[in-house]
Amino acid sequence: MIRVEGLTKVFRRPRTFSGPFGALRTLVTRQHEETTAVDDVTFEIDEGEVVGYLGPNGAGKSTTIKILTGILTPTSGTVEVNGLVPWRDRSANARNVGVVFGQRSQLWWDLPLIESLRLVGALYDVPAPRFETSLKKLRDLLGLDGFLDTPVRQLSLGQRMRGDLAAAVLYEPPLLYLDEPTVGLDVLAKEAVREFIMETNRIGRTTVILTTHDLADVEALCKRIVLIDQGRVLFDGAIDALVDQPRRLVVLLDAEPEEVRGVSRDLEGRYVFEIRDDLPGLIASIAAEHTIRDMSIEEPALESVIKGIYTR
Numbered sequence: 001m002i003r004v005e006g007l008t009k010v011f012r013r014p015r016t017f018s019g020p021f022g023a024l025r026t027l028v029t030r031q032h033e034e035t036t037a038v039d040d041v042t043f044e045i046d047e048g049e050v051v052g053y054l055g056p057n058g059a060g061k062s063t064t065i066k067i068l069t070g071i072l073t074p075t076s077g078t079v080e081v082n083g084l085v086p087w088r089d090r091s092a093n094a095r096n097v098g099v100v101f102g103q104r105s106q107l108w109w110d111l112p113l114i115e116s117l118r119l120v121g122a123l124y125d126v127p128a129p130r131f132e133t134s135l136k137k138l139r140d141l142l143g144l145d146g147f148l149d150t151p152v153r154q155l156s157l158g159q160r161m162r163g164d165l166a167a168a169v170l171y172e173p174p175l176l177y178l179d180e181p182t183v184g185l186d187v188l189a190k191e192a193v194r195e196f197i198m199e200t201n202r203i204g205r206t207t208v209i210l211t212t213h214d215l216a217d218v219e220a221l222c223k224r225i226v227l228i229d230q231g232r233v234l235f236d237g238a239i240d241a242l243v244d245q246p247r248r249l250v251v252l253l254d255a256e257p258e259e260v261r262g263v264s265r266d267l268e269g270r271y272v273f274e275i276r277d278d279l280p281g282l283i284a285s286i287a288a289e290h291t292i293r294d295m296s297i298e299e300p301a302l303e304s305v306i307k308g309i310y311t312r
């Protein structure tokens with residue numbers, strides 16, 4: 001469904017100077033600064049997959065998504081989305097994808113939600129009977145009835161997000177890009193959005209690319225994640241494989257660092273041992289050489305595993 005190979009995007013912008021004559025210098029020197037936002041990224045996503053596309057701020061996630069939606073043209077590399085090259089076949093590509101940006105709405109601010117949805121239907125040439133069937137389903141699934149006639153600007157964040165999700169799937173695109181779809185929502189609203197995404201994926205085999213900083217979204221929805229940092233892919237694979245790492249024994253010892261070799265220390269100066277099979281044996285071997293003042297066992301949480309990958 002999506003094939004990305006050697007994707008690279010370099011942004012070039014005029015170098016700006018500050019100071020009394022900064023603006024003049026900026027104009028005269030015409031120097032440029034380059035940022036490689038996406039750097040030789042390759043991945044494939046199959047129909048029906050829900051993939052978390054994750055990375056710290058500035059990693060290159062939005063730039064990738066903008067290229068996949070056809071908003072940006074890459075510097076090099078190839079991309080195929082449902083057989084189309086997004087930036088060449090922009091309007092055909094747009095019909096294949098639904099997009100939700102949690103930080104800003106795609107809806108018409110001054111129109112009642114229902115009118116916004118009707119406009120989306122008209123823009124995507126959804127025939128009237130299909131529109132009505134789709135709307136009925138979405139009213140039920142997303143609980144839209146209480147605010148269909150309210151102008152979008154008056155909706156709460158949770159209501160607005162439900163409206164945006166409805167608009168993104170109204171024309172039943174086979175592919176959804178969701179950029180921070182739960183940002184700022186309360187626990188119940190997050191849960192409702194996650195359930196809707198799961199249901200959409202299940203019913204329509206909709207392929208979903210999810211960008212989020214909320215790892216609970218990822219744990220609830222994705223079997224696979226692609227991790228990027230500084231434009232490069234650091235990990236691409238199943239979450240299970242990532243979290244399926246040894247548990248760790250974290251101990252506080254009465255010992256000088258040079259006396260304890262071959263293990264790492266955490267920020268609080270505790271020693272971190274990987275638990276292979278024999279936990280009692282491990283504790284006994286540590287206790288034979290040092291005095292243990294405190295100890296705990298840590299499960300590999302997705303968050304700390306990901307943090308570990310970023311700091312490698």
Ligand SMILES: Nc1ncnc2c1ncn2[C@@H]1O[C@H](COP(=O)(O)OP(=O)(O)OP(=O)(O)O)[C@@H](O)[C@H]1O
Pocket residue numbers: 011012013035036037055056057058059060061062063064
């Ligand atoms: N239009 C632009 N012109 C110049 N540089 C840009 C432009 N858009 C993005 N960048 C730069 O490209 C890099 C990647 O940005 P991008 O928005 O893709 O990151 P992101 O992973 O989506 O981050 P966030 O989680 O903060 O949204 C950043 O260094 C950013 O400053």
